[in-house]
Amino acid sequence: xxxxxxxxxxxxxxxxxxxxxxxxxDAAEAVIAERGVDGFSLREVARRAGVSPxxxxxxxxxxxxxxxALATVAFRQFGDALEAADVGATRMDCIRSQGLAYVxxxxxxxxxxxxxxxxxxxxxxxxxxxxAGRRAFLILDRRMRGEQSSRFADEPAAAPSLACWxxxxxxxxxxxxGAFGSGPEAAERAAELLLPAVLKHLDV
Amino acid sequence: xxxxxxxxxxxxxxxxxxxxxxxxxDAAEAVIAERGVDGFSLREVARRAGVSPxxxxxxxxxxxxxxxALATVAFRQFGDALEAADVGATRMDCIRSQGLAYVxxxxxxxxxxxxxxxxxxxxxxxxxxxxAGRRAFLILDRRMRGEQSSRFADEPAAAPSLACWxxxxxxxxxxxxGAFGSGPEAAERAAELLLPAVLKHLDV
DNA sequence: TGTACATCAGTGAACGCGCGTTCACTGATGTAC
DNA sequence: TGTACATCAGTGAACGCGCGTTCACTGATGTAC
Numbered sequence: 001x002x003x004x005x006x007x008x009x010x011x012x013x014x015x016x017x018x019x020x021x022x023x024x025x026d027a028a029e030a031v032i033a034e035r036g037v038d039g040f041s042l043r044e045v046a047r048r049a050g051v052s053p054x055x056x057x058x059x060x061x062x063x064x065x066x067x068x069a070l071a072t073v074a075f076r077q078f079g080d081a082l083e084a085a086d087v088g089a090t091r092m093d094c095i096r097s098q099g100l101a102y103v104x105x106x107x108x109x110x111x112x113x114x115x116x117x118x119x120x121x122x123x124x125x126x127x128x129x130x131x132a133g134r135r136a137f138l139i140l141d142r143r144m145r146g147e148q149s150s151r152f153a154d155e156p157a158a159a160p161s162l163a164c165w166x167x168x169x170x171x172x173x174x175x176x177x178g179a180f181g182s183g184p185e186a187a188e189r190a191a192e193l194l195l196p197a198v199l200k201h202l203d204v
Numbered sequence: 205x206x207x208x209x210x211x212x213x214x215x216x217x218x219x220x221x222x223x224x225x226x227x228x229x230d231a232a233e234a235v236i237a238e239r240g241v242d243g244f245s246l247r248e249v250a251r252r253a254g255v256s257p258x259x260x261x262x263x264x265x266x267x268x269x270x271x272x273a274l275a276t277v278a279f280r281q282f283g284d285a286l287e288a289a290d291v292g293a294t295r296m297d298c299i300r301s302q303g304l305a306y307v308x309x310x311x312x313x314x315x316x317x318x319x320x321x322x323x324x325x326x327x328x329x330x331x332x333x334x335x336a337g338r339r340a341f342l343i344l345d346r347r348m349r350g351e352q353s354s355r356f357a358d359e360p361a362a363a364p365s366l367a368c369w370x371x372x373x374x375x376x377x378x379x380x381x382g383a384f385g386s387g388p389e390a391a392e393r394a395a396e397l398l399l400p401a402v403l404k405h406l407d408v
Numbered sequence: 409t410g411t412a413c414a415t416c417a418g419t420g421a422a423c424g425c426g427c428g429t430t431c432a433c434t435g436a437t438g439t440a441c
Numbered sequence: 442t443g444t445a446c447a448t449c450a451g452t453g454a455a456c457g458c459g460c461g462t463t464c465a466c467t468g469a470t471g472t473a474c
Contacts, residue, residue, distance in 0.1 A: 015468050016417055036324055038242070042461065052419050054462075059417090063461070117381040120240055124386055133383075155401035162375070162398055163405035167367065170374025177321040179337075182328055194366055197359035201367035203407035219435050220450055247427065256452050258429075263450090267428065 021059045023049045028070050032111035037118055042066065067115065068122040068129050074112040075132035081105045082139045091146045096199050098140055099168040103191050106172035107184065113176070140165060144204060160204040167202055171195060225263045227253045232274050236315040241322055246270065271319065272326040272333050278316040279336035285309045286343045295350045302344055303372040303403050307395050310376035311388065317380070344369060348408060364408040371406055375399060 017023065027048040032040050042063040046053045060066040085101030088094040106113040115121065122129060144161040152159065171191075174180065180190035221227065231252040236244050246267040250257045264270040289305030292298040310317040319325065326333060348365040356363065375395075378384065384394035 015419090016470075020417080038324060041459075043459075053460095054420080054464090055418060057462080117377070119382045119386070120242060124382055137383075152401065152404055155404065156398055159398060159401035160405055163371065163402040166374035166378060166402060167371040168374065169378060170370035170372065170376075171366070172374075173321070173377055174370060174373060178323045178328055179341075182323070194360055194363060197356065197363035198367040198370060200356055200359065201364055201407050203405050219452090220437080224450080245427065246429090257427095258431090258453080259451060261429080 017049075017051065017055075020049065020051060020055065023051075024056055024059060024066060025070055025073060028066055029112065032070075032115060037111055037114045037121065040067065040121075064121065064123055068126050070112075071115050071118075071122045072126070072129045072132045074109070074116050075129070075136055077109070077112075078105055078116065079132065079136035079139055082136060086139065086143055091143065094143050095140075095164060095202075095204070096196075098143065099164065099199055099202075100195065102140075102168040103172045103175065103195055106176060107188055107191060110176060110184070113172070137161075137165065164202055164204060167198070171198060221253075221255065221259075224253065224255060224259065228255075228260055228263060228270060229274055229277060232270055233316065236274075236319060241315055241318045241325065244271065244325075268325065268327055272330050274316075275319050275322075275326045276330070276333045276336045278313070278320050279333070279340055281313075281316075282309055282320065283336065283340035283343055286340060290343065290347055295347065298347050299344075299368060299406075299408070300400075300403050302347065303368065303406075304399065306344075306372040307376045307379065307399055310380060311391055311395060314380060314388070317376070341365075341369065368406055368408060371402070375402060 024045055027045045028040065030048065031044055040063075042056055043053045045066070046056055049055075056063075056066060060069055081101050081104075082098050085097045086094050088097050116133070124130070141158070141161040144164060145157075150157070150160060171194075175187040175191055178187075180186055180194075228249055231249045232244065234252065235248055244267075246260055247257045249270070250260055253259075260267075260270060264273055285305050285308075286302050289301045290298050292301050320337070328334070345362070345365040348368060349361075354361070354364060375398075379391040379395055382391075384390055384398075
């Protein structure tokens, strides 16, 4: 595996692919982006990667394995997006900015976002997968906790974070699932128009 | 179809089933409850209803038709549950009560709730389906609007309702999708423990 | 520097499967006269 | 009240499909000596 990365691009047909794992993840991403998560098939992914149907098994035991790996990648990108959005003059600004980024990610990476939460398709015991999900939540959670102590002393510590997470998650899902009209455009328009107003009703 | 309903139960094997439509819907509900929405198959449903694989086509054009009908039924039951929960001394009590009912429905009727929002599996143009979904939303929306005028004069009128809807919907989805631990018990425990505290952060 | 060999990463044919849908059909029902 | 017939609601065999996975295999790579 000490492959020169350039050679991967250049020598076109060797018996050993050289970067098949990544190629399969890319292909899988393309497939679900085009056909939706339910349209995923291992054979189709292999086909796109130009490889026999049994090749993926060497890198990801089975189809669930591949999807779990892809969901993990997706959660990492998602976490990165939240982290990048954690900016603003005040704590509340940061929170709102993260909320917008949350929904934007869901709407631009529809299929990946779907997959991240389709736990019937992934191995929810996979350590990397769990860790990637946990990290994403903690980015928001850390900002929510901030310096300030909760005004709601009698409640579980995670409640404010969870309230925020629930609201943006719910909004994103409703948008994706066509509650604001079907098609990506309708969802994006709704998000632009409504989400800022909706976030005003979050009290944390 | 002027069938005596009692006879449906009693004479066991006639060529004409007599209430096949309902039997198929029941069977479909059982199938997705056992196997999840992805485990649905038209043949399996026909099998359980004790009928040939092509029989369902007479009542529901195809498999999407059946699922759309089932989703419609589900949305009606969901609406009924919200309506029944719309009780309390204050407006806010009613809202909270509806929120709890929302999540309870999602957790007890997992598969049906899943199906309601899986719009890749249903015909989202179906009039009954749309109407049933709309009605459910309006039950919450009516209570949210109440007598009182919004304190947020500059925002879209639907924003408070949508904020509430998003929060409970998001919470329900996170619970269902295993964010609070996998398995129904974990989800229910989390809902009991966290949901009331989460709802305190809704400002409407 | 050369060689033997283990290991790794692929091939491609084959398996068995369950699926949705179509098709020509038939049994039961209800209605017109 | 009896009969002819249209319509409705089923049957069941057959279709073609794409799927995930297994299997015995082989080509390429890297390492020990």
